[in-house]
Amino acid sequence: MASLKDDVLAKLASVSGPDGVPLSASARLSEIVAGDGKVFFSITVDAAQVKAWESAREHAEAAVRALPGVQSVMIALTAERAGGAGAASPPRRPPPAAGATSPREALHASPGPAGPAGIPGVAAIIAVASGKGGVGKSTIAVNLALGLRDLGLKVGILDADIYGPSLPKLLAIREKPRTVGGTRLRPIVRHDMPVMSIGFLIEEETPMIWRGPMVMSALTQMLREVEWGSLDVMVVDMPPGTGDAQLTMAQQVPLKGAVIVSTPQDLALIDARRGIAMFRRVNVPVIGIVENMSMFICPHCGERSDIFGHGGARREAERLHVPFLGEVPLALDIREKSDLGTPVVANDPDGAHAKAFRAIAARVRDALAAESRPAPKIVIEA
Numbered sequence: 125m126a127s128l129k130d131d132v133l134a135k136l137a138s139v140s141g142p143d144g145v146p147l148s149a150s151a152r153l154s155e156i157v158a159g160d161g162k163v164f165f166s167i168t169v170d171a172a173q174v175k176a177w178e179s180a181r182e183h184a185e186a187a188v189r190a191l192p193g194v195q196s197v198m199i200a201l202t203a204e205r206a207g208g209a210g211a212a213s214p215p216r217r218p219p220p221a222a223g224a225t226s227p228r229e230a231l232h233a234s235p236g237p238a239g240p241a242g243i244p245g246v247a248a249i250i251a252v253a254s255g256k257g258g259v260g261k262s263t264i265a266v267n268l269a270l271g272l273r274d275l276g277l278k279v280g281i282l283d284a285d286i287y288g289p290s291l292p293k294l295l296a297i298r299e300k301p302r303t304v305g306g307t308r309l310r311p312i313v314r315h316d317m318p319v320m321s322i323g324f325l326i327e328e329e330t331p332m333i334w335r336g337p338m339v340m341s342a343l344t345q346m347l348r349e350v351e352w353g354s355l356d357v358m359v360v361d362m363p364p365g366t367g368d369a370q371l372t373m374a375q376q377v378p379l380k381g382a383v384i385v386s387t388p389q390d391l392a393l394i395d396a397r398r399g400i401a402m403f404r405r406v407n408v409p410v411i412g413i414v415e416n417m418s419m420f421i422c423p424h425c426g427e428r429s430d431i432f433g434h435g436g437a438r439r440e441a442e443r444l445h446v447p448f449l450g451e452v453p454l455a456l457d458i459r460e461k462s463d464l465g466t467p468v469v470a471n472d473p474d475g476a477h478a479k480a481f482r483a484i485a486a487r488v489r490d491a492l493a494a495e496s497r498p499a500p501k502i503v504i505e506a
């Protein structure tokens with residue numbers, strides 16, 4: 125008896141891409157994952173031809189959905205990384221007028237390095253990542269996003285942590301996003317920021333085996349089929365680690381930079397180093413390192429103790445020639461407010477922790493603006 129996968133492949137013989145090649149015979153087709161009534165695969169296309177491929181994607185989806193036993197189909201177009209600077213990218217925002225140099229204007233000024241096609245309307249996408257799990261990445265991602273918002277930027281958050289999406293909890297989101305116009309999703313809005321989480325799209329019980337292929341489809345969907353509106357910065361909470369899943373994500377998301385979170389211990393720092401190496405490998409600039417759980421402030425007496433050896437991340441940043449973005453103490457109210465779904469920057473905006481996060485946010489904003497600013501023209505006088 126033919127498997128569902130064979131049926132899908134046979135069906136795809138009737139759908140051709142703009143290159144005239146039937147999908148079943150196309151080298152662009154990924155592995156087809158099929159089972160349990162669900163079908164997932166991706167088609168790798170040139171970033172400049174995404175529009176042309178969209179109708180082939182829709183036809184393929186309809187054809188596969190018509191197969192008996194198929195309940196859901198997800199087909200993602202994954203854009204190939206462009207070779208040269210700016211190649212194969214959709215039209216970008218116009219260059220800024222002369223003299224337009226505020227950090228916010230600079231953010232929208234120019235594309236990042238060559239990579240996957242950008243998201244229309246989103247000036248900069250940054251990853252918050254760590255080599256090691258549990259170092260406070262999600263906590264930093266949410267509070268950094270709020271800090272950037274407090275600086276007057278329009279910010280969105282995307283939770284791409286396949287292993288344990290935590291934004292629904294950190295932001296007390298219980299509802300699911302609604303679709304608009306049939307296919308696009310409207311993000312949930314919290315603290316004036318649109319939020320999407322992979323947790324909205326993948327059920328908690330989804331077995332790990334499904335997650336790999338689903339993740340890329342879901343990630344593409346969250347980036348490109350969501351009404352993000354116009355954003356200055358999108359903060360992406362990445363899954364921990366530096367394995368294949370993380371590397372693929374770092375390649376597929378059009379990142380302008382990465383913020384690495386580490387605790388001060390040697391073990392975490394070794395993983396932070398791996399994280400930095402991973403982003404460098406895929407040509408994503410490392411914006412800098414944040415030291416989380418930097419020191420412990422006793423909630424009772426206010427006394428400070430450096431239980432994990434404060435300062436390790438700053439020294440590591442210097443050693444690796446990466447900017448140091450700041451430190452966040454290990455503090456009971458950071459954890460308690462996270463657990464309540466009201467991050468500390470929103471809950472206690474005048475407190476010392478909120479100030480620390482805003483200082484980190486300001487460094488991130490300045491780094492992004494500096495990176496986006498067009499290089500000054502050198503005029504050679506005759």
Ligand SMILES: Nc1ncnc2c1ncn2[C@@H]1O[C@H](COP(=O)(O)OP(=O)(O)OP(=O)(O)O)[C@@H](O)[C@H]1O
Pocket residue numbers: 254256257258259260261262263264285288290364416417452453454455456458459460462463
């Ligand atoms: N500065 C801090 N002070 C106190 N608690 C913190 C701090 N940072 C994070 N935590 C707590 O540590 C735990 C792990 O944090 P978080 O979930 O942000 O880490 P993570 O790196 O995203 O983890 P994972 O790798 O599982 O995604 C949470 O309970 C969080 O509330």
Ligand SMILES: [Mg+2]
Pocket residue numbers: 261262263285288290361
């Ligand atoms: Mg997390």
